[in-house]
Amino acid sequence: MATKTVTISEGKKDFTGLIKEAVTKSEDIIITKRGRPVVVLLPYKEYTDLKKLRTYLKMLEISAEMHKTGIKAKDVYAASRKELEGRRP
Numbered sequence: 001m002a003t004k005t006v007t008i009s010e011g012k013k014d015f016t017g018l019i020k021e022a023v024t025k026s027e028d029i030i031i032t033k034r035g036r037p038v039v040v041l042l043p044y045k046e047y048t049d050l051k052k053l054r055t056y057l058k059m060l061e062i063s064a065e066m067h068k069t070g071i072k073a074k075d076v077y078a079a080s081r082k083e084l085e086g087r088r089p
Contacts, residue, residue, distance in 0.1 A: 005030045008038075 004027055011018055011031050021027050022041050029041040066073065 003030060004028070004089045005032060005037075007031070008033050013042075 002025060004021065006018065006029060008031055011029075011049065017027050018041055022043055026043055026046075030037050031039045037046055047048075066076075
């Protein structure tokens with residue numbers, strides 16, 4: 001995947017064009033302010049893939065912590081189910 005860098009002022013001039021580039025060329029566009037990267041414009045599909053990956057990594061971290069502390073998933077499930085059932089009118 002290609003990467004392009006533009007300043008905020010350049011991005012303002014042709015925002016629609018940048019969106020088209022990101023989509024048609026599957027290009028990440030880094031937008032800078034005073035020479036420093038502040039935001040990235042990327043295709044929506046890539047964004048959703050990154051969100052899924054971030055969620056998966058967090059689940060792995062939780063799993064590792066549960067394993068370290070000896071907490072079992074079935075115990076968490078049972079406790080949460082009991083709590084939810086207690087909320088019913």
